[in-house]
Amino acid sequence: MVGRFTRGLRVVDDSVDVFRDNPRLAILPLLSLLSIGGAFAIVLGTALRYGAVSSVLTSDLLQYAAIFVAIAVSSSVGTFFNAAVVHCAFQYFDGKETSVRGGLAAAWQVRRKIALWSVTAATLGTVLYIIDENFGALGSLARVLFDLAWGLLTFFVIPVLVLEDTKGLRPLLQESGTAFRETWGESITASLGISFVFFPVGVIGLSVLGWAYLFASGVPALLIGSAGFIVLVAAMVAAQVLGMVARTALYRYAVADEKVGPCAGRNPETIFPSD
Template sequence: MPSKYRRGLDITTESLGVFRRHPKLAILPLLSLLAVGGAFALLAAVAFRHGIVDSVLTNDRYKYGALFCAFAISSSVATFFNAAVVHCASRVFDDEETSIRDGLAAAWRVRRRIAVWAVVAATLGTVFYILDEKFGAFGSLARLVFDLTWALLTYFIVPVIVLDHADGIRRQLRHSGSLFRDTWGESVSASLGVSFVFFVVALPGLVLLGAGYFVLHGSLALGALVGGGLIVVAAIVGSQTVTAIVRTALYRYATEGDRVGPFAARDPDTVFPEN
């Protein structure tokens, strides 16, 4: 069992190497953050313009509608740009030329699957938020169980949407869940490895943000806040990019037996052995 986690951490290290050789992949998650931020800013402007902010905060119908829209926007935009990263990573693994435009075009080709996925994710997210809010401890427990189960079940959902070429949300979820079951040790340890690496990267930014907000004043505070924010954003973007690389490589190996990316230089007997 420990060897599964050791392999996951090795995959993390080698995926970071892939990222260093192809840093332009980080442009796609950055565009995702900008798009989500822009969409939320537009929705907020519309709410203020039509004077419905108070209704969104106090009226359940408006509040849950706004929550559904927020879930749908964040899920669809994040999935779209992650799909572009997955496509580009898969082409990089095959030593083929790729580009940001190529990744975006690939994501656009599966836009209907992404839209269906976003609606399903937003609907379930809203339902369990309501349960959490209306049913006390039981609702909170149900939401906690759902969040954990959903995260595991959908671990490979983006590679499945982009690379599987199969329609049907049920089939996509089954495939993603099956892949996670087969690679759970490597998947979990790789995810933890990526999170740890980029937490360390973000730490100076968090320190600067804290200093700028609580300690410094004037231009020094502003400089610390801006610098810290940029470091944290860079860490988030890097984490999303490397996570997409890891999941694409795991998906390719688990489905096709391809030793690509982080697996390329490894002995086949050390990748997912039976023991």
């Protein structure tokens, strides 16, 4: 297990180098967080203004609709900005100039595929929520197992959305699933490595923010809370960028046997054994 984390950390280290050369990539996940947060703030404010919260809480149908909308919005916005990061990483690996504007333009070109993907994710998420709510422990187990399988199957969905000319949901899933099957050991250890680095940092930031809210007051609370919030957001942003950089490099290796970015100069099959 320690060896796997060590190998995953090597991918993190090399992905950091890519991030260091392209620090403006941090703008993309920041925009994602701001867009999602702003959208939910507007919806919540509107619901509170017109007294719709109690109706949602007491109506199963409205709850399901709210869950569908929430997943659709967060999925579409998050996928859009992650697609921009993938495009920039792809350009960088090919020695081309990268820019936030170019990444956003590339994501906009595949907006219809992103919309299809987001509706699919929202539909499945809502169905799984209904199963979890209505079938007790068995439903919860089914949801956990399906979430795990779905996460692995769709690990490379965003690179496929950006880099491949796929039409329809089935080819999208097939491309993603095939790429993951070719690199499942590398993909899992790289993801664990990124989580191993940034999850504790995020927990520290959240803990500091919570402490400031519960136990401090006045200017010290504002300063300490702001510091915790900055650490939390920085961890989320860095993890998102590095995750997309690593996935793009691994996808290139899976479909074209090209060793770029975190895979350059090494053999993933020996560095990340999948047995």
